[in-house]
Amino acid sequence: MFDYVDIKSNVGKNFRYSQIPIGSIVMKKKVSLKDIATKVGVSTALVSYVLNNKKTGRIRKEVALKIKEIAQELNYRPNQIAKSLKTNKTFTIGLVVADISNPFFSALARIIEDEADKKNYTVIFGSADENAVKSYKLINALMDRQVDGFIIAPAENGESNVAYLRDHDIPFVLIDRYFPNIETNWVALDNYEAGFIAVEHLIKNGLKRPGLITYNTSLYTLQERKRGYEDAMKENEIDFKKSWSKEVVFGDDTKLLVENAVDDLLFLPQPVDSILFTSNILATYGLKYIHSMGVKIPDDLSIVTFDEMEASDLFYAPLTYLRQPIQEMGEMATKILLENIDKEKTIVQLNIKAELVIRASTKKTKI
Amino acid sequence: MFDYVDIKSNVGKNFRYSQIPIGSIVMKKKVSLKDIATKVGVSTALVSYVLNNKKTGRIRKEVALKIKEIAQELNYRPNQIAKSLKTNKTFTIGLVVADISNPFFSALARIIEDEADKKNYTVIFGSADENAVKSYKLINALMDRQVDGFIIAPAENGESNVAYLRDHDIPFVLIDRYFPNIETNWVALDNYEAGFIAVEHLIKNGLKRPGLITYNTSLYTLQERKRGYEDAMKENEIDFKKSWSKEVVFGDDTKLLVENAVDDLLFLPQPVDSILFTSNILATYGLKYIHSMGVKIPDDLSIVTFDEMEASDLFYAPLTYLRQPIQEMGEMATKILLENIDKEKTIVQLNIKAELVIRASTKKTKI
């Protein structure tokens, strides 16, 4: 399969390589309970009891000691697969997000990993690309591996996934997105309030024509952000125009669509004076384009985004953004899941408030 | 454990919640080979043969059909844990990186995930925080779960990890970092060349005092970047001063240390006229600080970084950077690993060349 030529002859190519056959290696055989049992001269049952600290009252101390000693000596590590088969528990949780390479989700993944690790769980992940069918396949693949539970950021139309999990009585917690009419665990933002305070902030700063760029999706999370955006205008007696609100389709040409949306907003007869982006990806595309047009922020246009855009620290106008409490979300989701795995089930639904971090992209104009 | 009060009484707090006891649910029992066997009236062996398309020549067509039909009807999904125990194969690979929330590693994770998925493997990951001990624990935890192989970005002093894996005859591929004296698979950058071309580019642009900010580490990867930096100067007859090259310790106070390093370089009697950062994290800290000082890029100072800093598109001077071929690295690492898992082992060592993406942060000065 790899037919690279020798490194020396490879000058000027864009890689160096070498292929070296491996010499024979002294392999350490995996040691099982049986190996220990044989060596000590007892049954595997006894070894199992000792190493799991069961029946402690009944086992002769010298034997127990000897077993532990030999286990140590042989560097015994229990085969979790065998253990799982018997105990029906894998100490593994499945994490399904849209895309693990999205900073929001990878940050979440790290937090979940750490929280899970505290209870000796490991994490298997999968990226579903905002696609409910792919998500379904992933969930099945992970269920086949008998994960003890799931943390899932469902895609649009992911209700069936949720129903599927529930039918199979497998614990799960939705994160970031959820379906308000389905009785499930979830941990998410208070999206309505977040949209609301973002726009209220704009209005208080004297901006009267806030635009919105969001995904064209039925996901409640984003619907709520939009509803917050609209209500903030209503409550502040702004005469909201539909043309201020743009929706783009998620996919390969999202970038282009965002650029078109920006054009639409800025070339209205009466252009918007500010834009709220409802996700980090939308903001990234939009900002780059706006920047490339030479539009000055915040003088020509104010900007607010969802999700931390720490990278924008370097931007001449660091962005005002709605900070998602990722740490808290990840921790809580994991805790709730592990509780559900261990104990009897209750439903926990958590909507955490966003924090509006005000920076230079929404400067006050004189009112 | 969760003693949140009722949502209505919770106005003004930073979260909303509710706890609803779950009603009883009609649970779908997991269906096993045995269930199918019973329903069809045959042995589990036969069911297994049919569903795995073995002994196809010998099995009565009607029976095979019936079995498949019932399997479908019951929505049978094989228990991978049981399968793994018997076959000694989990179709799982372990990914151990420094931090999954680092964009470089999460991008890599996504690529590995996709490549692995093509061959029906899933990925378990762990973050080792540049700590060889933590890495060792992680590797063990994943080995306990019988992963078929590893992709690992080892930490400093990770040689023992490598030896451990080799002793246990478990396939693995090092990624991003490696130990040149240990005969292992690796996929990494040609770090020497990358450092070299970065500095050569600076020199060609008329800069005569290139500084370096790197980690204080024995990791070969970073040593090589530094060696490239130094050699480029030697070959271009620049009289290199040791004071131009700063090393910072990885850890919680890296940010502060980077800021000190920047100070050191800029307040030399004869300050550097350009800085090469050897990682995205260093660059992020450094850039923010430099920016906050009001230093103008590239007029006062030119900048080159390792790793894609796409976010810097928004910066007034988008950064010149050494693009790591992440896609290729992830794909190749996965391919090499899966080859090693399936077939007899050869060692593949791949050093892929970086691409210098020249942007505004290294403007040409008149020479």
Add this chain to the structure above:
DNA sequence: TAATTTTGTTTAATCGTTTAAACACTAAAT
């Protein structure tokens, strides 16, 4: 017709654990 081969299916062992139940002792209680 008997021996052989082919066809279709089952039996049973196995992977590495866990764990209830059985067993063989010894010590205490009647």
Add this chain to the structure above:
DNA sequence: ATTTAGTGTTTAAACGATTAAACAAAATTA
């Protein structure tokens, strides 16, 4: 001197699959 109650350990089944080997019946060959 029995019965009863521990004490220390083993036996064996089970988890859910795979798979070599055994088996029975039908088809083919001699």
